[in-house]
Amino acid sequence: MKIDEAKILISDDSILARKQLKDIISSLGTPTFVEASNGQAAIDKYKEEKPDLVFLDIVMPEKDGNIAIQEIMAYDPKAEIIIASSVGTQSQLKCALEAGAKDFIQKPIDKDQVIKVVTAFLERR
Amino acid sequence: MYTQFFGNYLLSKGYVTNEQLFSAMQKQSNEHMRLGTLAIHAGYMTASEVDQTIIQQTHEDKKFGELAIDMGYLTNDQVLELLRSQSPDFLLLGQVLVDEGILTNSDLENIIADYRSQNELIDLDMTQDSHDNIMKLLDNFFIMSETPLSHYGHMYLELLFNNFIRFVGEDFTPLTSEECDAFPVECCIRQRVIGEYEIASYINMDEETAIAFASRYVGDTFTEYDEYVRASMEDFLNLHNGLFIVNVSNDSSLELKISAPEAIDDPIVEFEHRTYHFPMLYSFGIVHFLYEVVKTCE
Structure with missing residues (x-):
């Protein structure tokens, strides 16, 4: 898949984290971005917009990222979800990967790492 | 690295005012460490020897290190070692305060000795941000004796x-x-x-x-x-x-x-x-x- 054809959902309660992710990904091209600021909004946006790739924070109000992954994966087992969180504990990582997340980015957001996971996703599709 | 702790020490002891510290911290990034300050810190020269060397520099067009060797205060090897050494950031803050006329070299010498003994850092390498160093500094600065x-x-x-x-x-x-x-x-x-x-x-x-x-x-x-x-x-x-x-x-x-x-x-x-x-x-x-x-x- 080409980056310009991709629709990417960025779900983080921090407007700053959303902006940073969008800025980094935009250096690769011009995908369509969809945003959500809590776990419930992420689930709703996923169903509504059917994005190709999802960035999801763990610690969010309403429903947290772990619940959001489970609900999105239940709705669409082929969902491509990448966790971007400051909470990179062993158990969180395990929980996210078990629920079906494809990758885990530990904050602070590192440009090279984001580009690497996005590029890997584009090659998979 | 732990300039901030030295700044706190200077404030708490009344060596500097908030404004003086503020001003020194802002100037610090543009400053370079001088050999004399490093020599005091390493214990190779006293403040008075540094001052003597600086006075001599007004008479002879030589570098500080050369003069200090001529005057018998430093050896060639010590100068090379000081030039190669990585200086702790807090020392630069001290040097700026000397330049500003807030402290003398002699004050700085005493303050460094007192600061080190208070923080049990005499034999520790100040440039290493080791776990133990930070712990000691934290213990000293956040004295919460009733509830450690x-x-x-x-x-x-x-x-x-x-x-x-x-x-x-x-x-x-x-x-x-x-x-x-x-x-x-x-x-x-x-x-x-x-x-x-x-x-x-x-x-x-x-x-x-x-x-x-x-x-x-x-x-x-x-x-x-x-x-x-x-x-x-x-x-x-x-x-x-x-x-x-x-x-x-x-x-x-x-x-x-x-x-x-x-x-x-x-x-x-x-x-x-x-x-x-x-x-x-x-x-x-x-x-x-x-x-x-x-x-x-x-």
């Missing part, structure tokens, strides 16, 4: 200092910490750490400071207090607490969680539990960090 900090409290504060250094900048001085029951706030964010060890953490500052803080943290230029500035404060707190629970999970089997950061709208926060206030003096303003111990498992 727990293991996790130490971990939390050590990480906090490192995160301020890593993500905001090392040019800060922690002012005297204190316990408090309530705190007036302006731009304040709270985040809770939840589990067997529970705390509530708060970061508070005035708008101008928040704008400068966010600009540094994000590496962007903000000009007004807006949602991005607030999000930067939330992000810093979230990052710090997130890294703390990662460290705790690496250190023990304890699995903690963090809540989503939230803005405090009330003008005063009243604390239900023991709370410590850590003010950090940056050149752009004071960042207030509050640490409320809700539940401890030790």
Whole structure:
């Protein structure tokens, strides 16, 4: 898949984290971005917009990222979800990967790492 | 690296005023360490020998090192060693204060000796930011003799200092910490750490400071207090607490969680539990960090 054809959902309660992710990904091209600021909004946006790739924070109000992954994966087992969180504990990582997340980015957001996971996703599709 | 602790020491001993420290901290980044200051720090020369050498320099057109060798104060090897050595940042702050005429070389010599003995750092390499060094400095500066900090409290504060250094900048001085029951706030964010060890953490500052803080943290230029500035404060707190629970999970089997950061709208926060206030003096303003111990498992 080409980056310009991709629709990417960025779900983080921090407007700053959303902006940073969008800025980094935009250096690769011009995908369509969809945003959500809590776990419930992420689930709703996923169903509504059917994005190709999802960035999801763990610690969010309403429903947290772990619940959001489970609900999105239940709705669409082929969902491509990448966790971007400051909470990179062993158990969180395990929980996210078990629920079906494809990758885990530990904050602070590192440009090279984001580009690497996005590029890997584009090659998979 | 731990200039901030030396700054606090100078303030608490009355060697400098807030304004003098502020001014010296701002000038520090443009300064280079001089051989004389390094020689005092290494114990190779006394302040009076350094002063004598500087006076001699007004008569002879020679470098400080050459003159100090000629005058028998330093050996060639010592000069080479000093030139190669990495100097601790706090020394540069001291040197700026000497240049400003606030301290003399002799004052600096005494202060370094006193500062080292107070912090049990005599034989330690000040350029190594070793775990033990930080712990000793924390113990000395956050004297909470009635309720000594727990293991996790130490971990939390050590990480906090490192995160301020890593993500905001090392040019800060922690002012005297204190316990408090309530705190007036302006731009304040709270985040809770939840589990067997529970705390509530708060970061508070005035708008101008928040704008400068966010600009540094994000590496962007903000000009007004807006949602991005607030999000930067939330992000810093979230990052710090997130890294703390990662460290705790690496250190023990304890699995903690963090809540989503939230803005405090009330003008005063009243604390239900023991709370410590850590003010950090940056050149752009004071960042207030509050640490409320809700539940401890030790």
